[in-house]
Amino acid sequence: MFWSEASRRTVIHRLHPFVKMAVGIGFTGFALCLREPSALALLLGFLLSTFVMARLRPSGRRILFAALFLGAVTGLNFWAARDPSHAAAYCLRLAVFLLAIPVCAGTTAPQELTRALARTPLPPGMVVALMLVWRFFPLMAAEVQQMRQAARLRGRACGGALTRLYRGLVVPMAFCVLDYTDRITLALELRGFSPEAGRTCRRQPAAGAADAGFLLLALGTVLAAGWLQWGGGAP
Amino acid sequence: MIALDHIHYAYPFQTCKALDDVCLRIRPGEAVLCTGRSGSGKSTLARLINGLCPHVFRGDLRGRVTVAGQDNLARRISEIAHDVGTLFQDPEHQFFALAVEDEMAFAHEWRNRTPAEIQRRIEEAADSLGVRPLFGSVLHALSEGEKQKVALASIMSLKPKVLVLDEPTANLDPEATMDLGRHILRFKKEGMAILVVDHRLYWLRDIVDRVIVMDRGRIALEGGFTMLSDHSLRAHYGLRLDSVSDPRPGLTESFLHDGFLQVEGLHFSYRRGRDLFNGASFQLPRGVTGIIGNNGAGKTTLARVLTGLNSKRAGKIRLDGKPVSPHELLRRSSLVLQNTDHQLHMKTVVAEMELSAARVSTRLRETLVAGYLRDLDLAHLVKRHPQSLSGGEKQRLAIACGLAKQPDVLVLDEPTSGLDGRNLQRIAAAIRMTADRGACVLLISHDLELIASVCDCALRVPIKTSPPTPI
Known part of the structure; x- marks a missing residue:
């Protein structure tokens, strides 16, 4: 994950995944339409407040990396356009992109998202596929780490860097994926999975007052940013 | 029914x-x-x-x-x-x-x-x-x-x-x-x-x-x-034993034996994780030491640190009295991981073995490889692709590769899970042979039969403060 989660679940963590997803995607899309730095700053302010409320703690190294990256992009932009307002808008837009989706993803447990997806009228095969993809990532991350360690144990005798990468990671990964697919298919069959069967959902995340409040605040921010951009707020 | x-x-x-x-x-x-x-x-x-x-x-x-x-x-x-x-x-x-x-x-x-x-x-x-x-x-x-x-x-x-x-x-x-x-x-x-x-x-x-x-x-x-x-x-x-008494309590502590691999003040933790080892000092003799502890106690992590795969945060590791770097440890040790699929990289069984024995002189290599293939019943599979072997065969091949490197420190992580009695005995014999050659073999296993048949002493994880062992 981009940053570590605080151990305690905050109100942001408890929001409906689709609400967070809508705000994240909405803010990213809306930032593309804005050119006024104050309007973009407002969006960024909302995201930063969400970030603080969620008690996410980025590591010092990541903050430094993000600051250097944004600084470099702003500097290059200013050097090319000689327009401080343009450079500031670029920097703020980039900051919104860097924060919007990750803030939502970082506060949504994958199981919450799969539960929410299970409620949608997607075909059963697709829901299972999405669930397995979520399962697949942590599993594959652990496998890749083991493969890299096994390759390190083999050392340089195994060939040049590209050969080592091919033999040590690409080939074992291919076999690993095939093996995983094979096993999970068998396990699905043995649990009685049938794509034609209907399904229920034991626990579905339900939208509540907090979700409505969060959406209203986000909408208010978007309207205010829009007014700053087009409604005469801009100088 | x-x-x-x-x-x-x-x-x-x-x-x-x-x-x-x-x-x-x-x-x-x-x-x-x-x-x-x-x-x-x-x-x-x-x-x-x-x-x-x-x-x-x-x-x-x-x-x-x-x-x-x-x-x-x-x-x-x-x-x-x-x-x-x-x-x-x-x-x-x-x-x-x-x-x-x-x-x-x-x-x-x-x-x-x-x-x-x-x-x-x-x-x-x-x-x-x-x-x-x-x-x-x-x-x-x-x-x-x-x-x-x-x-x-x-x-x-x-x-x-x-x-x-x-x-x-x-x-x-x-x-x-x-x-x-x-x-x-x-x-x-x-x-x-x-x-x-x-x-x-x-x-x-x-x-x-x-x-x-x-x-x-x-x-x-x-x-x-x-x-x-x-x-x-x-x-x-080719069956296993019908009754096994738990050998773990009877194993002597590793610090009571002459230390070949000596560790002093070992500190290790994963990033943002709790300390797994906080100033642990211990020594491991030549022969077979069982690393004993519950799941999650840090046995595999210890093995990774001792083979140089994971770098310690602080502490000294000496091999036969001389300080060794993680790089040197990687060169002089073998670690056979639980998932053998990841450790097999070559196109044939024999190429896999020859790669592992790359540091052995050319004159001896052929005999050595042939010997291990015979001992672990893999000689008839030399031309096969390692990934085409059965689970048990892959497991034996990974162990044979670990042995063929002729390491000073050999770590085996659950080497016999899913193996029948005959193959368990083959692996036990190969482990004993490596220990008798003077290597320090560390065995991480829940297999009571294997522990009973090969272990000379035990290192219990989490590591308790052992009596002072001057380095």
Whole structure:
């Protein structure tokens, strides 16, 4: 994950995944339409407040990396356009992109998202596929780490860097994926999975007052940013 | 409950039969152990009962398999699954969800049950197997024993009439194994028909009613558990011991022996994680040291630090009295990981072995490689692609590669899980030979038979402060 989660679940963590997803995607899309730095700053302010409320703690190294990256992009932009307002808008837009989706993803447990997806009228095969993809990532991350360690144990005798990468990671990964697919298919069959069967959902995340409040605040921010951009707020 | 009548079965594109005229009956409330050497047809028997053969694996089946009074061929596998629950060796590969409760609810949701009924069933199963404290946990953070329990609870919540356990204890520690045994006894009393396919025998002594020994696709022997106490019979069929006393308490501590690998003030923690080792000092002699501890205690991490794979935060490591860097440790050590698939990189078995023995002089290499291939019964497979080998063969090849490097420090992580008695003895002999050569062998294993047959001393994790050992 981009940053570590605080151990305690905050109100942001408890929001409906689709609400967070809508705000994240909405803010990213809306930032593309804005050119006024104050309007973009407002969006960024909302995201930063969400970030603080969620008690996410980025590591010092990541903050430094993000600051250097944004600084470099702003500097290059200013050097090319000689327009401080343009450079500031670029920097703020980039900051919104860097924060919007990750803030939502970082506060949504994958199981919450799969539960929410299970409620949608997607075909059963697709829901299972999405669930397995979520399962697949942590599993594959652990496998890749083991493969890299096994390759390190083999050392340089195994060939040049590209050969080592091919033999040590690409080939074992291919076999690993095939093996995983094979096993999970068998396990699905043995649990009685049938794509034609209907399904229920034991626990579905339900939208509540907090979700409505969060959406209203986000909408208010978007309207205010829009007014700053087009409604005469801009100088 | 289960009836197999004159079953002949061959996998697709195979000329020899996997099962040859097999007849078997298992009544409700009866538990049967199916054992035999690797490749004898045990898993195929289990697959016929749960419907994987021939519904998924295809192949040619003659004879009739009946479960709960219904012919398996006449039903779809999803219908057979209503009567038969199957538990595999590695539960990680049969999970679909990320959280414990979601996993337990998965199969019920696909059976269109109401949320209230699902909740009632998973709570009932969780209570009976002691899984409720794990509710709210993420599956991949659980220990192997806990994962196995969750998988079993998921199956039991479906209330199957038949339970098939395919090597269920291969990744379990002895305590979790005995716990599984107690649950099987209870399921028997509840009237389930149970088939256990396993190489480990000792834990089933007072649990199973009958034992069948498979050999080349046929039921070679059938009888009570006591027939397994015949040493010559076990040797003939490549079986493991029928009774094992726990050797762990009797092993002397490693610090009482002369230290070859000495560690002082070891500090290690994963990024943002708790300290796994906080100033630990210990020494490991030449010979075989068992690293003993519960799952999650840090045994594998210790092995990684001692082989130079993970860098310690602080501390000194000396080999034969001389300080060594992680790079030097990597060069002079071998680590055989649990998942052997990741360690096999070459196109043939012999190329794999020659790569491992790259540091041995050319004159000796050929003899050395041939010797290890012969000792671990791999000589007939030299031209095969390593990834085309069976699980047991891959395991033996990874160990042979570890040995062929001629390391000063050899670490083996669960080297015998899922291996039959004959292969266990082969590996034990190879480990002993390496130790006798003067290497420091560290063995991480829950396999009591292997610990009993090779370990000279023990290092218990978490490491307690040992008496001062001047470096």
